[in-house]
Amino acid sequence: MTKILVADDEADLELLIRQKFRQKIREQQYDFVFACNGNDALEKLSAHPDIDVVLSDINMPEMDGLTLLTKLGDVAPLTRAVMVSAYGDMDNIRVAMNKGAFDFVTKPVNFEDLELTIEKTIKYVNQLKETLQAIKENNILKMYVDSNVLNFMGTKEYEHSLLENETTEATVAFIDICGFTSISEKETPDTVVRLLNHYFDLMVKEIIAQNGIIDKFIGDCVMAVFKGDFHLDRAIEACLAIRNRIDALPEEHSFSPHVSIGINSGEMISGNIGSATLKRLDYTVIGDVVNTAQRLQAVAGRGQILITAEAYEKVKMSFQCQSIGKKNLKNKEEVAELFEVLN
Structure with missing residues (x-):
């Protein structure tokens, strides 16, 4: 349901709006709020x-609509x-647009x-x-972003939204390209970047196909949530599909790509980590579950x-797995029994 504020000092406008949009209101598509002037609207x-x-x-x-326009960006970025006015001459339209109006409708x-x-x-x-x-979840800032979004990113409200954190149940996977460092030491930068981007693109498609989120790229490793x-x-x-697709790739520049993968599931903290001052934050997950997944990949x-x-007990009826015995994981006091997912 979309909430719409109508700011107008005409007393009969509220009744007219409710009559004309009664079906939308009844179907809970629109919810109208009414104000009698700019101050009331704020x-x-x-x-x-x-x-x-x-x-x-x-x-x-008290406060006219053009003044309200100048304050709208601070209150609700x-x-x-949309200006609805009997003053439909080009001068008023131009002034309204220059002050940030999205559109203009004339009366009657x-x-x-x-x-x-x-x-x-x-829709806009x-x-x-x-x-x-998309920016918050995937840290992807498109090459062309609406200027209003960029303005909003400079506000306190945006900083506050970035600092909101939560505890969530999720699964994290670390997917590393085995031995890729060796090719980076002997091939040209263009070749290294082209190959790495090709491998990453294959991985990303399989992750997205399973509604996963690309948390970050770490060197030649992908972290997905x-x-x-x-x-x-x-x-x-997703990881089985990635392994199969990468294994099927032909050898290039004497390098045959394969992956090693660690997966862990459980409760983790989801939030933005970084510097609000620099506006450089990663919306990511942290906690012991995440650390363990990275160590499994290692x-x-x-x-x-x-x-x-623990994960094996949850999926043993759906996937063929085998125990590889007990292993020491970095910074873990207890030895952990690990399972390999076969298919």
């Missing part, structure tokens, strides 16, 4: 931070404003046109939110996928 925005769209008149008492209102404008604005706001979510239903099963499926040999005994 108060409503503070009380309802989930407002996505503002429909604002220009000529209002992702909210977009054509409600069919207004509805199309609202839908277009909602949702795109902004999806872009921010799987959340939601059957996250451990999906992580293993123990794994060429073509091996290793899991703990």
Whole structure:
């Protein structure tokens, strides 16, 4: 449901809006909040931070619509404003657009046109939110990002959102390309980067196919996180597919690629780690479960996928595994029994 703020001093506008959009309201597609001027609108925005769209008149008492526009970015950076005014001359339209209006609708209102404008604005706001979510989860900042997103990234609200943390149940996998350091020491940088990117691209496709998240690339290793239903099963499926695809690749420059993989599942902390001052933070997972997965990968040999005994008990009915005995893991006091996932 989209929440829309209507700022207008005309007393009968609320009734008109509710009548014209009664079906959308009844179907819980739209939820309207009303304000009588710019000051009232700012108060409503503070009380309802989930407002996505503002429909604002220009000529209002106490604070007019153009002044409201200048303050909107500070109060609600992702909210977009559509000016609805009888002052439809080009000068007013240009001033409104220069102050940050997303669109302009003239009075008397054509409600069919207004509805199309609202839908277009909602779509744009949702795109902004999806872009921010992609940045937060995958640390991927696209080459072309809307300037409003970049402005939002400079706000306190953005910094606060980056510092929100949670405890989550998930599976983490470390996937390393065995022996890749050797080729990096004897081939040209272009060859090394081309091969590494090709291997990574194959891995990423299999991870995404199982709804996994690429947490980070660490040298010639990929760290992936799987959340939601059957996250451990999906992580293993992705890693089996990665091993098979990498093993099937032809030898290039005297290098035959293979992977070693460690997978661990359990409770971990999810949050942004880094410097808010530099605005360089990694949205990542940390904790003993993550550390153990990395150590499992370090123990794994060429073509091996290793899991703990606890993980084995969860997936033994779905995957063929075999015990490889007890192993010492770095910084672990207790010896751990490990299992190799075969298929």
